[in-house]
Amino acid sequence: MKKRTKILVPVDFSACSENALAFAMQLADKIKANLQILHVPLFYSGIGDNPVSLSMSIHEQVRQSRIQMKNFIEKVTDNVRLSLDKIPTIQTSIELGKVEFTILKEAVSNEVDYIIMGTQGERSTLDRYLGTMASNIVKNAPCSVIVIPENTEFRKKIELGYATDFSEIDPSEIWKVVKLFKPSQPAIKCVHFNEKQVNNADKIKEFKSYLAENAPELNIEFYDLPVNNTVEYMNYFIENQNISMLVMYKPERTFFESIFHKSYTQKMARHVNIPLLVLKQKNNN
Numbered sequence: 001m002k003k004r005t006k007i008l009v010p011v012d013f014s015a016c017s018e019n020a021l022a023f024a025m026q027l028a029d030k031i032k033a034n035l036q037i038l039h040v041p042l043f044y045s046g047i048g049d050n051p052v053s054l055s056m057s058i059h060e061q062v063r064q065s066r067i068q069m070k071n072f073i074e075k076v077t078d079n080v081r082l083s084l085d086k087i088p089t090i091q092t093s094i095e096l097g098k099v100e101f102t103i104l105k106e107a108v109s110n111e112v113d114y115i116i117m118g119t120q121g122e123r124s125t126l127d128r129y130l131g132t133m134a135s136n137i138v139k140n141a142p143c144s145v146i147v148i149p150e151n152t153e154f155r156k157k158i159e160l161g162y163a164t165d166f167s168e169i170d171p172s173e174i175w176k177v178v179k180l181f182k183p184s185q186p187a188i189k190c191v192h193f194n195e196k197q198v199n200n201a202d203k204i205k206e207f208k209s210y211l212a213e214n215a216p217e218l219n220i221e222f223y224d225l226p227v228n229n230t231v232e233y234m235n236y237f238i239e240n241q242n243i244s245m246l247v248m249y250k251p252e253r254t255f256f257e258s259i260f261h262k263s264y265t266q267k268m269a270r271h272v273n274i275p276l277l278v279l280k281q282k283n284n285n
Contacts, residue, residue, distance in 0.1 A: 004089075005033035005180065008112040010103045010137075012039065013072050016150050020118030021076045023275070026154040027116070027146075028088035030184050036091045037073065038106050040099045041065045058096065065094045083156070100136050108142050116146045138278050146245075147276045158186040161243035163234070166192060166203040171210040173249045173279050178215050189241050191223040193230040200224050238274060249279045 009024045011017040021037065028035050041061050069092050077087060095102050107115055119134040138145045158181055164170045174188065190207065192200060204222050211218055227233040238246065 005031060005114070006036065006110065006112045007033050007114045007116055008036045008038060008103070008107050008110065009116050010038045010040070010099075011069075011072065013068055014118075016118040018072070018076055019151065020116055020148040021073075022080050023148050023152065023154045024116040025076065025080050025088055026083055029084045029086060030156075030158075031181060032183055033113075034089045034091070036093065036106070036110060036112065037069070038093050038095065038103065039065055039069055040095055040097060040102045042099075062094050062096070069094065083154070100133060100140075103137060104140055104142070112143055114144050114146055115141055116148060118148045118150065141280060144277065144279045147278070149273050149275070152273060152275055155244040157244070158184050159242050159244045160186050160188045160247055161238060161241065161245070162188055162190045162247045164190055164192050166200060166207075170249060171207050171214075174207075174211065174220075175214050176279065177247055177277070178218055185219070188218065188220045189223060189237075189243065190220060191225065191234075191237055193233055194224055194226045195228060195230060197226050243274060245275045245277055247277045247279065 005028075007024055007028055009017075009021050011021055024035060027033070073090065073092070081087070093106065095106065097105075103115070103117075106112070115137060117134055117137060134145075134147050138147065160177060160181065162170075162174055162177065174190065177188065194200065204224060207222065211220060223237070225233060225237070234246075237243070
Protein backbone atom coordinates (compact mmCIF):
# COMPACT_ATOMS: atom_id res chain seq x y z
CA MET A 1 0.00 0.00 0.00
CA LYS A 2 1.36 3.41 -0.96
CA LYS A 3 2.51 5.49 2.01
CA ARG A 4 0.46 8.65 2.39
CA THR A 5 2.23 11.98 2.53
CA LYS A 6 2.51 13.25 6.11
CA ILE A 7 2.40 16.97 6.86
CA LEU A 8 3.35 18.54 10.20
CA VAL A 9 1.58 21.80 11.07
CA PRO A 10 2.93 23.67 14.13
CA VAL A 11 0.28 26.00 15.59
CA ASP A 12 0.18 28.59 18.36
CA PHE A 13 -3.58 29.28 18.03
CA SER A 14 -2.91 32.71 16.50
CA ALA A 15 -4.71 34.05 13.43
CA CYS A 16 -1.53 33.43 11.47
CA SER A 17 -1.38 29.72 12.36
CA GLU A 18 -5.14 29.47 11.85
CA ASN A 19 -4.60 30.59 8.27
CA ALA A 20 -1.71 28.13 7.85
CA LEU A 21 -3.83 25.24 9.14
CA ALA A 22 -6.69 26.18 6.81
CA PHE A 23 -4.23 26.13 3.92
CA ALA A 24 -2.78 22.81 5.11
CA MET A 25 -6.21 21.19 5.36
CA GLN A 26 -7.14 22.21 1.85
CA LEU A 27 -3.79 21.11 0.44
CA ALA A 28 -3.96 17.79 2.32
CA ASP A 29 -7.42 17.17 0.90
CA LYS A 30 -6.15 17.99 -2.59
CA ILE A 31 -3.05 15.74 -2.48
CA LYS A 32 -4.50 13.05 -0.15
CA ALA A 33 -2.13 13.66 2.76
CA ASN A 34 -2.41 13.16 6.52
CA LEU A 35 -1.94 16.01 8.99
CA GLN A 36 -0.17 16.09 12.33
CA ILE A 37 -0.97 19.27 14.25
CA LEU A 38 1.55 20.22 16.92
CA HIS A 39 1.31 22.78 19.70
CA VAL A 40 4.20 23.65 21.99
CA PRO A 41 2.89 25.60 25.01
CA LEU A 42 4.95 28.49 26.29
CA PHE A 43 5.38 27.35 29.86
CA TYR A 44 5.34 29.86 32.72
CA SER A 45 5.27 28.34 36.19
CA GLY A 46 5.54 31.40 38.43
CA ILE A 47 5.49 29.10 41.47
CA GLY A 48 9.11 28.74 42.54
CA ASP A 49 10.83 25.39 42.80
CA ASN A 50 8.14 23.31 44.49
CA PRO A 51 8.16 20.08 42.40
CA VAL A 52 4.58 19.11 43.28
CA SER A 53 3.20 22.54 42.40
CA LEU A 54 5.33 22.59 39.24
CA SER A 55 3.97 19.22 38.14
CA MET A 56 0.40 20.36 38.77
CA SER A 57 1.01 23.57 36.81
CA ILE A 58 2.42 21.66 33.84
CA HIS A 59 -0.50 19.23 33.91
CA GLU A 60 -2.99 22.12 33.93
CA GLN A 61 -1.27 23.93 31.05
CA VAL A 62 -1.27 20.77 28.96
CA ARG A 63 -4.96 20.21 29.78
CA GLN A 64 -5.82 23.75 28.74
CA SER A 65 -3.77 23.35 25.56
CA ARG A 66 -5.74 20.22 24.62
CA ILE A 67 -8.99 22.15 25.00
CA GLN A 68 -7.61 25.01 22.91
CA MET A 69 -6.37 22.56 20.27
CA LYS A 70 -9.79 20.91 19.99
CA ASN A 71 -11.59 24.25 19.65
CA PHE A 72 -8.96 25.56 17.24
CA ILE A 73 -9.24 22.58 14.88
CA GLU A 74 -13.05 22.68 15.00
CA LYS A 75 -13.04 26.38 14.11
CA VAL A 76 -10.66 25.95 11.17
CA THR A 77 -12.51 22.85 9.95
CA ASP A 78 -15.82 24.70 10.00
CA ASN A 79 -14.25 27.55 8.02
CA VAL A 80 -12.95 25.31 5.22
CA ARG A 81 -15.45 22.44 5.30
CA LEU A 82 -17.31 23.52 2.17
CA SER A 83 -14.08 23.63 0.17
CA LEU A 84 -13.07 20.06 1.10
CA ASP A 85 -13.98 16.82 -0.60
CA LYS A 86 -13.08 15.00 2.60
CA ILE A 87 -11.67 16.18 5.94
CA PRO A 88 -8.06 14.93 6.12
CA THR A 89 -6.94 12.42 8.73
CA ILE A 90 -5.64 14.48 11.66
CA GLN A 91 -3.43 13.58 14.60
CA THR A 92 -2.68 16.08 17.35
CA SER A 93 0.15 16.42 19.84
CA ILE A 94 0.97 18.75 22.73
CA GLU A 95 4.68 18.77 23.52
CA LEU A 96 6.64 20.76 26.08
CA GLY A 97 10.02 22.21 25.21
CA LYS A 98 11.77 24.88 23.21
CA VAL A 99 9.45 25.59 20.30
CA GLU A 100 11.89 25.40 17.40
CA PHE A 101 13.72 22.34 18.74
CA THR A 102 10.44 20.54 19.46
CA ILE A 103 9.10 21.15 15.95
CA LEU A 104 12.29 19.75 14.43
CA LYS A 105 12.28 16.78 16.81
CA GLU A 106 8.67 15.95 15.91
CA ALA A 107 9.49 16.17 12.20
CA VAL A 108 12.28 13.62 12.66
CA SER A 109 10.54 11.22 15.05
CA ASN A 110 7.33 11.13 13.00
CA GLU A 111 9.11 10.97 9.63
CA VAL A 112 7.06 13.81 8.19
CA ASP A 113 7.41 14.73 4.54
CA TYR A 114 6.55 18.42 4.83
CA ILE A 115 6.22 21.10 7.48
CA ILE A 116 3.62 23.79 6.83
CA MET A 117 3.80 26.89 8.98
CA GLY A 118 2.57 30.44 8.89
CA THR A 119 4.59 33.58 9.24
CA GLN A 120 3.86 37.21 9.91
CA GLY A 121 7.07 38.22 8.17
CA GLU A 122 9.31 39.99 10.68
CA ARG A 123 11.60 42.63 9.27
CA SER A 124 15.30 41.65 9.39
CA THR A 125 17.32 40.13 6.52
CA LEU A 126 15.91 36.70 5.60
CA ASP A 127 13.46 36.99 8.49
CA ARG A 128 11.83 39.97 6.78
CA TYR A 129 10.14 37.51 4.48
CA LEU A 130 10.01 34.23 6.35
CA GLY A 131 9.83 35.34 9.96
CA THR A 132 12.36 34.37 12.63
CA MET A 133 10.85 31.02 13.59
CA ALA A 134 9.98 30.03 10.04
CA SER A 135 13.42 30.94 8.69
CA ASN A 136 15.10 28.82 11.38
CA ILE A 137 12.83 25.88 10.59
CA VAL A 138 13.59 26.23 6.87
CA LYS A 139 17.33 26.23 7.58
CA ASN A 140 17.31 23.26 9.96
CA ALA A 141 14.35 21.06 9.01
CA PRO A 142 15.03 17.45 7.95
CA CYS A 143 12.33 17.73 5.29
CA SER A 144 10.81 20.23 2.88
CA VAL A 145 8.98 23.24 4.31
CA ILE A 146 6.03 25.26 3.02
CA VAL A 147 5.89 28.78 4.45
CA ILE A 148 2.49 30.48 4.35
CA PRO A 149 2.60 34.30 4.45
CA GLU A 150 -0.02 35.99 6.55
CA ASN A 151 -3.49 36.22 4.93
CA THR A 152 -2.60 33.88 2.03
CA GLU A 153 -5.61 32.08 0.60
CA PHE A 154 -5.57 28.58 -0.86
CA ARG A 155 -6.23 28.45 -4.60
CA LYS A 156 -7.98 25.36 -5.92
CA LYS A 157 -6.14 25.61 -9.22
CA ILE A 158 -2.44 25.22 -8.39
CA GLU A 159 0.00 27.06 -10.61
CA LEU A 160 3.57 26.34 -9.52
CA GLY A 161 6.55 28.54 -10.25
CA TYR A 162 9.91 26.76 -9.95
CA ALA A 163 12.85 29.17 -9.69
CA THR A 164 15.94 27.49 -11.13
CA ASP A 165 19.60 28.22 -11.69
CA PHE A 166 19.89 25.10 -13.88
CA SER A 167 21.51 22.97 -11.21
CA GLU A 168 21.95 19.33 -12.22
CA ILE A 169 19.62 18.30 -9.41
CA ASP A 170 16.75 20.58 -10.42
CA PRO A 171 15.03 18.18 -12.86
CA SER A 172 14.74 15.46 -10.18
CA GLU A 173 13.43 18.02 -7.69
CA ILE A 174 10.82 19.19 -10.19
CA TRP A 175 9.82 15.53 -10.51
CA LYS A 176 9.31 15.37 -6.72
CA VAL A 177 7.03 18.40 -6.90
CA VAL A 178 5.11 16.76 -9.73
CA LYS A 179 4.56 13.61 -7.67
CA LEU A 180 3.44 15.62 -4.64
CA PHE A 181 0.87 17.66 -6.54
CA LYS A 182 -0.04 15.02 -9.12
CA PRO A 183 -3.68 14.62 -7.90
CA SER A 184 -4.33 18.27 -8.76
CA GLN A 185 -2.49 18.12 -12.11
CA PRO A 186 -0.76 21.47 -11.65
CA ALA A 187 0.88 23.56 -14.33
CA ILE A 188 4.57 24.19 -13.61
CA LYS A 189 6.33 27.26 -14.90
CA CYS A 190 10.07 26.79 -14.62
CA VAL A 191 11.81 30.15 -14.66
CA HIS A 192 15.43 31.26 -14.76
CA PHE A 193 16.13 34.92 -14.13
CA ASN A 194 19.13 35.38 -16.39
CA GLU A 195 21.05 38.29 -14.90
CA LYS A 196 24.29 37.18 -16.60
CA GLN A 197 22.60 37.14 -20.02
CA VAL A 198 23.99 33.71 -20.98
CA ASN A 199 22.60 31.26 -23.52
CA ASN A 200 20.85 28.39 -21.72
CA ALA A 201 19.32 26.62 -24.71
CA ASP A 202 21.27 23.39 -24.09
CA LYS A 203 20.32 23.29 -20.39
CA ILE A 204 16.66 23.84 -21.18
CA LYS A 205 16.86 21.04 -23.74
CA GLU A 206 18.29 18.71 -21.07
CA PHE A 207 15.50 19.66 -18.67
CA LYS A 208 12.84 18.98 -21.26
CA SER A 209 14.41 15.65 -22.21
CA TYR A 210 14.52 14.45 -18.60
CA LEU A 211 10.95 15.47 -17.87
CA ALA A 212 9.62 14.10 -21.16
CA GLU A 213 11.04 10.70 -20.17
CA ASN A 214 9.91 10.75 -16.53
CA ALA A 215 6.68 12.74 -16.70
CA PRO A 216 5.39 12.95 -20.28
CA GLU A 217 1.98 14.07 -19.02
CA LEU A 218 3.47 17.06 -17.20
CA ASN A 219 2.24 20.50 -18.13
CA ILE A 220 5.47 22.50 -17.91
CA GLU A 221 6.66 25.72 -19.49
CA PHE A 222 10.20 27.15 -19.49
CA TYR A 223 11.13 30.79 -19.19
CA ASP A 224 14.70 32.04 -19.50
CA LEU A 225 14.33 35.74 -18.78
CA PRO A 226 17.16 38.25 -19.25
CA VAL A 227 16.73 40.62 -16.31
CA ASN A 228 18.78 43.07 -14.27
CA ASN A 229 16.83 42.74 -11.01
CA THR A 230 15.75 39.21 -10.11
CA VAL A 231 13.25 40.00 -7.35
CA GLU A 232 11.59 42.82 -9.24
CA TYR A 233 10.99 40.54 -12.21
CA MET A 234 10.13 37.59 -9.98
CA ASN A 235 7.25 39.56 -8.51
CA TYR A 236 6.15 40.58 -11.99
CA PHE A 237 6.42 36.97 -13.16
CA ILE A 238 4.39 35.69 -10.19
CA GLU A 239 1.60 38.17 -10.82
CA ASN A 240 1.64 37.95 -14.62
CA GLN A 241 1.62 34.14 -14.68
CA ASN A 242 -0.84 33.81 -11.78
CA ILE A 243 1.61 31.68 -9.76
CA SER A 244 0.02 30.28 -6.59
CA MET A 245 3.14 28.74 -5.02
CA LEU A 246 6.82 29.51 -5.53
CA VAL A 247 9.18 26.52 -5.32
CA MET A 248 12.92 26.65 -4.60
CA TYR A 249 15.47 23.99 -3.77
CA LYS A 250 17.62 24.14 -0.61
CA PRO A 251 18.00 27.41 1.31
CA GLU A 252 21.78 27.08 1.61
CA ARG A 253 22.33 27.32 -2.12
CA THR A 254 23.80 30.46 -3.63
CA PHE A 255 20.71 31.15 -5.74
CA PHE A 256 18.39 31.07 -2.74
CA GLU A 257 20.69 33.30 -0.72
CA SER A 258 20.88 35.81 -3.55
CA ILE A 259 17.09 35.93 -3.73
CA PHE A 260 16.90 36.79 -0.04
CA HIS A 261 19.77 39.24 0.00
CA LYS A 262 18.92 42.17 2.27
CA SER A 263 18.18 44.57 -0.59
CA TYR A 264 15.91 42.02 -2.26
CA THR A 265 14.09 40.88 0.85
CA GLN A 266 12.43 44.19 1.55
CA LYS A 267 10.78 44.04 -1.87
CA MET A 268 9.83 40.39 -1.42
CA ALA A 269 8.21 41.13 1.94
CA ARG A 270 6.18 43.97 0.45
CA HIS A 271 5.10 42.32 -2.78
CA VAL A 272 5.19 38.51 -2.56
CA ASN A 273 2.16 37.08 -0.83
CA ILE A 274 2.13 33.47 -1.97
CA PRO A 275 3.31 30.27 -0.29
CA LEU A 276 6.98 29.33 -0.60
CA LEU A 277 7.89 25.65 -0.88
CA VAL A 278 11.54 25.07 0.04
CA LEU A 279 12.57 21.62 -1.16
CA LYS A 280 15.12 19.76 0.93
CA GLN A 281 16.50 16.27 0.68
CA LYS A 282 14.96 14.25 3.45
CA ASN A 283 17.40 12.91 6.02
CA ASN A 284 16.65 9.21 6.43
CA ASN A 285 19.52 8.47 8.80
